[in-house]
Amino acid sequence: MKTTLILLGAAALLCFASCKNTKEVAKDNIDEKVAEEKFDPTGYTAGIIVYSKDKDDCEYTIKLKDGLYYDPINLEDSYKKEGMAVYFKFRGLRMMNRCNKANPISIEEIRLAKE
Numbered sequence: 001m002k003t004t005l006i007l008l009g010a011a012a013l014l015c016f017a018s019c020k021n022t023k024e025v026a027k028d029n030i031d032e033k034v035a036e037e038k039f040d041p042t043g044y045t046a047g048i049i050v051y052s053k054d055k056d057d058c059e060y061t062i063k064l065k066d067g068l069y070y071d072p073i074n075l076e077d078s079y080k081k082e083g084m085a086v087y088f089k090f091r092g093l094r095m096m097n098r099c100n101k102a103n104p105i106s107i108e109e110i111r112l113a114k115e
Contacts, residue, residue: 039111044087046113049075051082058099062086071102076110085113 047062047070058071060080070090079086090105097104 039087039114041087041113044089044109044111046085046087049079049081049084049086051080056100058102061099061102062088069102070105071098072105072107073098074107079110079112087111087113 045064047064050061050063050069052059052061060075061069061071062075063069072088072090073093088110089108091108093104093106095104
């Protein structure tokens with residue numbers, strides 16, 4: 001009986017200690033939005049998503065300012081939009097090119113560029 005009461009008391013204490021009120025949750029969301037607005041692109045590469053229907057081309061590539069194209073093998077569907085400006089971090093891949101103009105990469109991080 002004592003053991004049961006101790007376990008119920010510990011469970012109740014854990015429940016109350018782990019719960020946040022709505023003001024704290026709202027504050028956390030605001031902090032995240034402010035952090036997103038203060039994004040520092042240092043360490044990221046800037047590019048534009050390019051869509052192509054050509055036979056020997058990759059469907060989606062990322063074009064850099066200097067005219068270089070990358071073929072992201074793991075581009076999420078939400079970023080597959082022609083003309084979308086992005087910042088991304090990537091890792092070059094040692095594999096055959098899937099298309100003529102772009103080098104294959106694996107995206108490690110990607111963000112929408114806010115203009």
